[in-house]
Amino acid sequence: MTGLRQRCLLCALLFMGWLSNSHAFGQDFVLVSMNNDMPAISESKAKMLYLGKLKSIDDFGRVVLLDWPEGSNEKQDFYKSFLKKSIPQINSRWARLAFSGKGKPPESLDEATVQALGQWLQDNPRGIAYVSREQIPPGAKVILDIEQGAGR
Template sequence: MLLFIALLASPSQAGVVVIVNAENTASDFSQRQLVDLYMGRNLYFPNGQLALRLDQSPSSEIRRTFYESLVGKSVAQVNAYWARLLFTGRASPPQVIRTSKGLLQAIKNNPNAVGYIDEKELEDGVKVIARVN
């Protein structure tokens, strides 16, 4: 009984969704496309537009969940990956936006932006192109 009450009282995430501006023509990204986009292997949407990749705060739970679910790596491992790529000049990491609200606003303001949020935080002006579980 106590476990049931504890589960009800604990905050839970509805799931991580990858979003773009509602006007963006991108739709239904595969896991492979997301991995390539967020790990710097492909920087473009299928329509050829350069994607402005947005990341959540390094200390956020949503970022941990996103990378562990998408690429099977911890935030520390992802940070080490980007440090190596930056050092060699091969790629740059996604731009960090400190809050989900800020990320939503950035995506609403830029038709080429892509980011991820908790599904419970979805708002008008953006659309889901993938779910990461």
């Protein structure tokens, strides 16, 4: 019986570790803009934008994307949960696109704050940024609500 209890305890600990590392209870992200004319977009279009496969939105035109700073939890969580990509995979993809002249990576915030993100969006009327639902800057328009677990 002792061996069984030890195995059950070990399984429970491994499961709890998996939950904490898998972001199973991670952030729900939204895409936002400060431009009221920016249309809502689909999850597939958002993925295409952040993978560099799309540069504009129908009936709106070219958009500018924003990333959180390199090394930030927001950036890592967003790419891992939404695009199923690691930061090195995303950086490699954007480097290839930039080298071939087919794309320009998203601009990066200098500091990981909602205030900096909100100011960037104010300064870039064609800008789109991702934030957790709890971080939506005042006055921002949600153009896509990415539910945890949806489309994954």
